[in-house]
Amino acid sequence: MPTRKLLGRALALTALAALPTAAFTLPSSAAATVAAAPPAVATAVPVAFVDLPSSPLPTDHAAHRITVTYRNPTAADQTVAPQILVESPDHGPFLGPADVKLEVLSGGHWRTVPLASQTGTLYTPLTSAKLVLHGHHTLVQRYRLTVLEPSPGTVQPRVALYD
Template identity: 60%
Template structure:
């Protein structure tokens, strides 16, 4: 019988999406963690079954995981070029090398620059060698024609310093 290999990233994303379903069905609607700079997007309540799982992801340019143990800025932008408002959530994935060693949540620190100008630690989850930020607390409504710009700071604290940093945007129906 032939075997089929499922890419680790696809497995992680599917498991993460499925894990979110029961939580969103049983809890109050999610709110954005912080409003983005320059009022480009507006925090909004997102609810209902269609809002529970992203309909697609927009992959943004990735980069190698820094190896020098110094804080490194990761800044990315996403523009809503559609004629309607979009519910989106920015997400950072930190992929370990395919064959390991795998990163753990204690190996890196990820911070988000808040509207107050200060850096706030962002919790990371881990599954199958991939570290990732949660989608639900990051949901916002991005108005048509507006751009969201996010600034993160990533520091490798210890552990294997090989991997890839992959920012992306989850787009909801």
């Protein structure tokens, strides 16, 4: 992985604490297995990330579905946050938040997710996506991505893990 991307991810993590929280509700299918993270946990920094399979950024202006699936392998509750990264090529052109539309399926409706930008990477805020995943339960979060300005890039879903 290029140094710029590592630096970008590190900078993105430090910037997350300053981001405003946006409304984020759980899909009805996940509501039985997760709960909102307690306020005391809301300022914690992730201790690890589980990278899920990446894919090339679509270039056809169509809405493409992305599913983030993560199973808590332990018996204990675990605080997690699903996240979508849209990475630009190392040498540009760099995508901006207006170049893509990302939506999350929430309560049976698609809702637009705000994207932040750092060093050529667009990302969904972690603070508003945090939830408690009960032991041995599975999180399934569905997104829909539409590229408004076609450009090369990569879509990288992942899950942030907290202590």
